[in-house]
Amino acid sequence: MRVKVRDVMTHEVVSVNGGASFKDVAEVLIAHGVSAVPVVDGEGHVLGVISEADLLRKEEFKEQYYGEGYQPPLRSRLRLSLSKEGPKTRNRAGADTAADLMTTPAVTTGSHASVVSAMRVMAEHGVKRLPVVSKEGRLEGIVSRCDLIQVFLRSDADIAREVREDVLAHSLWAKTSDVRASVEQGVVTLVGSMQRRNDARIAVCMVERVNGVVDVIDHITWRQDDR
Structure with missing residues (x-):
């Protein structure tokens, strides 16, 4: 949203x-x-x-x-x-x-x-x-x-829904099925694995742009460093 x-x-x-x-x-x-x-x-x-x-x-x-x-x-x-x-x-x-x-x-x-x-x-x-x-x-x-x-008063549940359904599921061309998102007090934690480092970074940047997100904790690992 x-x-x-x-x-x-x-x-x-x-x-x-x-x-x-x-x-x-x-x-x-x-x-x-x-x-x-x-x-x-x-x-x-x-x-x-x-x-x-x-x-x-x-x-x-x-x-x-x-x-x-x-x-x-x-x-x-x-x-x-x-x-x-x-x-x-x-x-x-x-x-x-x-x-x-x-x-x-x-x-x-x-x-x-x-x-x-x-x-x-x-x-x-x-x-x-x-x-x-x-x-x-x-x-x-x-x-x-x-x-x-x-x-910033959006509920954690509302933010989590947007991150999962709009960003991870539809906004990225890379596979994100192994990435999980949780939200507490507006802080989003991303955990999981992606193929390329750059794609993982893009995922984090797009989550940061979601309205109501206070911060993003990035625990996404990658298998290929394509910097």
């Missing part, structure tokens, strides 16, 4: 339009208990995303706007100076509407994308959640790191 984003995403997602005020955005985050909200146009196209961090920048850099002589912590100033978003960050700190507050373009994913690809997008862009959009760019839901972790 290849788990898709649509299988774990939140379908009912709150959003705001570009004209929403700073206060309105803050109230939406608090009322719905979320840490970020997509900004959409009148047709539901995702324009950007506003996170709690975007709102807190008004406090972090308030000396520029309120003249209180406040200096952000050194770590924050270094992060800002090293970031490509530095100037934009300072501008957003003085923003009053969602259109000016949001980070754009939004980093998104599609509902048919695999959870692995969504994880990689999050890691690449350093974000904790992704708006899920249609091919036309309209908002369909949102997926968070917590949602993606759900793939």
Whole structure:
């Protein structure tokens, strides 16, 4: 089973339009208990995303706007100076509407994308959640790191069934009838024998790709070293 984003995403997602005020955005985050909200146009196209961090920048850099002589912590100033978003960050700190507050373009994913690809997008862009959009760019839901972790909650029995029936029995051209698989707490143990070393390695790699597999313990022996 290849788990898709649509299988774990939140379908009912709150959003705001570009004209929403700073206060309105803050109230939406608090009322719905979320840490970020997509900004959409009148047709539901995702324009950007506003996170709690975007709102807190008004406090972090308030000396520029309120003249209180406040200096952000050194770590924050270094992060800002090293970031490509530095100037934009300072501008957003003085923003009053969602259109000016949001980070754009939004980093998104599609509902048919695999959870692995969504994880990689999050890691690449350093974000904790992704708006899920249609091919036309309209908002369909949102997926968070917590949602993606759900793939590791698959039962051992479900993982074992996929490994035995889908991977070992049908996905490999090499004979695997002498290979046995057991699963405990998401860790798959493969025991048995195969003809070639490379085929044994391929079997292990394919089992590692099964959603929910935490690790693979390889006890497969081979009769021919064809490296």
